[in-house]
Amino acid sequence: GDDARTGTHPQDPFLTIGQALTAASTGDTIYIYPGAYEEIFPLTIPVGVTVKGHSLRSVTITPTSGTNTNDAFLLNGETTVEDVTIKDFYSPGYAFKYANNMLVSSRSPYIRNVTVITKGSVLTAEDPRGFAQGDAGKGAVVDGSVLNALSPTASMLFHSATFITPGVDALTMTNGVRVEWLNSFTYFANRGLYAVNGTTGHV
Secondary structure, three states, rough: OOOOOOOOOOOOOOOOOHHHHHHOOOEEEEEOOOOEEEEOOEEEEOOOEEEEEEEOOOOEEEOOOOHHOOOOEEEEEEEEEEEEEEEEEEEOOEEEEEEEOOOOOOOOOOOEEEEEOOOOOOOOOOOOOHHEEEEEEEEEEHHHHHHHHOOOEEEEEEEEEEEOOOOOEEEEEEOOOOEEEEEEEOOOOOOEEEOOOOOOOOO
């Protein structure tokens, strides 16, 4: 690929997911060829855009060294992320988070067939995933306080998602949100699913 291309058909692809997101608009699907993609985090998905990898095992997304503590994907209303693996970022970053002032018109963000694999910054033979370090990248935070006040709902749906987040929380839900968690799993997390009232509930 080449970010100077059009990105409009399979024979003329962009090089980066970031460039594809810049060019995408509501109703578009970004198809990702198999490969390893080093991207500048965060990647903000515009309203109504789908990001779809070739398959869960064949598409890996990692951050650049300068952005490896940022969030991976910031989600707007009617967005979808599916069939990708996200890895090798660190706290305080999350794999998935609402974009600031996000507004849902018809459908909440949808995460499907996704794996998030992180590790602490210090690994030892006794602690091969860096659990004790406590600075691995986190799975997702669903926070109603950052939504547009006009949004009729504050929710996120996870289907066949796996979060491997050693020593940190995999999924945090707060401030008046709802989460659907279907056929999904957490491993090595400090807390797998953590629900807390917060202080500025969306509803």
